[in-house]
Amino acid sequence: MSHPRRSLVTGANRGLGLEFAQQLLERGDHVVATCRQPGRASALNGLVGEYPGRLHMLPLNIADPRSIAELARELPLVCDGLDLLVNNAGVLHSGERFxxxxxxNLDDSFRTNASGPLLLTQALAPVLAEGARVVNLSSSWGSVSELEAFRTPSYAISKAAQNMVTALLAKALGERGIVVLAMNPGWVQTDMGGAHAELTPSESVAGMLKVIETAGADDSGRFLDWRGRPAPW
Known part of the structure; x- marks a missing residue:
């Protein structure tokens, strides 16, 4: 690629989104990092000084179509296209019982985890470069075949729907050589995963970036884990 890669990460104020922004900057990308309130994203703001001119922060509420439309209007002011879109922003409502x-909860989870990534990718499709990558951060809890108990239904339902979003986007964008992946990051030490999880954000994101980098057209529409292994639907 003759120019630095251009990446956009949603939900970049903490956890996996922040780690994606960090590692993409470290590899030389120009990064657009979005979150609901950029002014309060202290860790993300700290990266601005470390990578002058290569990190831009824009507000985005992925659950709000008006916010998505506003981002699509503002993006050309800071970035002339995208080589990677990471749909990371998500929500999990804990404590749900049958x-x-x-x-x-169901409405918020669906708008944030499923319809949001679809509408954002649709809105940004005109600026996705030929051969770009779109990555939807999924979860094993969205796997129907791995279901073991009634737990976090709003999250599980929305992530299963998001997996269909990935398959649909792969069909819609395939003619342009754009690869769309659903990725299970594993059990990660984030606010959502908890302190006793198996992986650090650094390990998970480093693994996913390797998979994203090497994925080909035949992988588009697939559900893979952070090591590149097929994840069950």
Missing amino acids: GSVPPA
């Missing part, structure tokens, strides 16, 4: 799952 018989008392709040409808608002």
